Amino acid sequence: MTDSRSDKRPTIYDLAKLTNTSASTVGAVLNGTWKKRRISQKLADQIRKVAREQGYSPNMQARALRTERSGIIGMIVPMYDNRYFGALAQTFEQRARERGLFPIVTCTRRDPELEIEAAQSMLAYRVDHIVCTGATNPDKIAEICGAQGVSTINVDLPGTSSPSIISDNYSAALELTADILGRLGFPCAGRDSDVVFIGGRAHDHNTSERIRGFRMAHANAGATIAPEFVRPCGYAAHKAERSFDAFVEKVGRLPSGIFVNSTISLEGIVNWFKRAGLEKLEQVTLGCFDWDPYAALLGRNTTMVRQNVPAMMDMLFEVLEDPDKRGSGVTQIMPDIIRMP
Template sequence: MVRSSKGRKSTIYDISEATGTSVTAVSMVLNGSWTRYRIKEETANRILESAQQLGYNVNMRARGLRLSRSGLAGMILPHYRNRFFAGLAETFEEQARSRGLCPIVVSTQRDPAVETSVTETLLSQRVEVLFIAGVRNPTPLNSLCAAAGVSCINVDLPGSGAPSVVSDNRGGARALTEVLIDKMRTRGRAPEELVFLGGVAGEYATEERVLGFRDAFEASGNSPAADAVDCCGYNASAARQALAHGYESLGRLPAGLFINSITAFEGLVQFTSQLSRDALQSTVVGCFDWDPFAAHLPFEVTMMRQDVDKIISEAFALADNHDTATPHPLVVVPTGFGDVMDEDDQAIKHKYDR
């Protein structure tokens, strides 16, 4: 830590001396109560700048004071490795600029320590709004934002500490499962062979999609197999290993596969690349994610597409109407089928459009 000229840790007395203000005024600015006592904004800015120069440990509430518009809008997200998160980032940047804001997007690799550090840094730069995307436990970050007086919105994964915008994971998964079951029946395959692969047990999005998967079976008068759900994670290698294990047990691929992310879907592509070209022709495949590359694969796949434009628009709408009301609102955005579908898919899809 930077120390005072006397070699000790800086105190409010040092800040008072450096700025020519009273110790009481310094204390009020640093604890965030300066506006109640009619301290001028110019004075408050000078005190905060001096505190930073002297290395004083200013609390997050003081660091995030809305002393002036920064013109910055922040977003944190896990990574850019799939089209969904990349699409969220790109759409966020576009909509932020349309509002006269300069967007800052940072990936955190789902590391809670990095999420906290990045949030603190963005708040210290006085972002006017922070979108927290794909964070499994956003509550600590919501608390930091609340202490700093900064509006924050949870995106993709909800939390109780701030307004949230999520995809309709349950409804989308049900619609996708219904399509897969119908296609399996058309091909004379038992729906009970449909496997749900990918995601993280206990995580909101995965749990909602599993519920939608089971809803579709219940509506069709069938039940999934006892081991139909394999939450092996989102990464490609885990999905590839799970498929290899199932292939070894069955001597073939399952009759139907519901893949719970585009990264897990990559694991399917990697695994089947080692098989004969016909290995996937008898398997019905669906993915709760979308990427246009699927149109060039040697097998059919039905994809569920999340509406990133609507998600970001709803998030900004919540930010515009930010208040401290509890409970915070949860906005659920409908999903739709991607455009990588064959004629049979399109006919079946028409039955389930919502």
């Protein structure tokens, strides 16, 4: 018995015939520009469904020759070890595929050399854009890419050479700290703070802005902060655990509140309480600048900051699709404050 199926790859003309539309309509749906053409959601869904059923895949080499664009877009991420970066990568891939683009995502472990190596490898694949997420030196990547006519956009940490889309770290930290102070159960005015800030790197933008918000919330409450209560010890869990251990040993007791600067650092704080006794965690008001649903298990004294990944990725592609918005400014997206019930 012979297989009656054709080995010929389906084209957009075949899809147009099957969906009773034009090749240009099919092309607009598959490259993600259908909304600008006022094509209905129903028709776009129908065309994508038929394309999947027919096993359609775009000829990237032909596209590149025709348009001088490869349809490939890259993203550099520093880590996969928390929900925030994982959600950024996942949403980025989804938004890219919705627009008919092929996404490449690589993890560079906050290593400047790996970031440069990743950017150069992506350039070899003729990517159209590179998204630098949490990059240690985004301006260097922008310089390398700009020399080859490829644009970059920064996410999470800002640069000065390319547009940047980040969380409003200052405002969210201000609100989170005010929430912690408000739940302590005693007035803060005219006294030293009993809330300790743990985690992050003092020299990076996000941590410095969060510390600024932490300090301003105390100033608004009329409280002062002793130097040992601000501890940007790095993000790694073991560093947060070690720093908190040193803090407790120095002051001789637990603080009333803890501002933890990421869920990675939160892992170290939880490890400390596992050693000391988890019941002691009930004595502490906890706030974390990051979000994980499992934090609900830490009790009602917990508030978390959930960075607005969908809004950040929507803004990213809005900037990519509108050349007039590709300045070197910074767009800040306000996170959500999640109070555990």
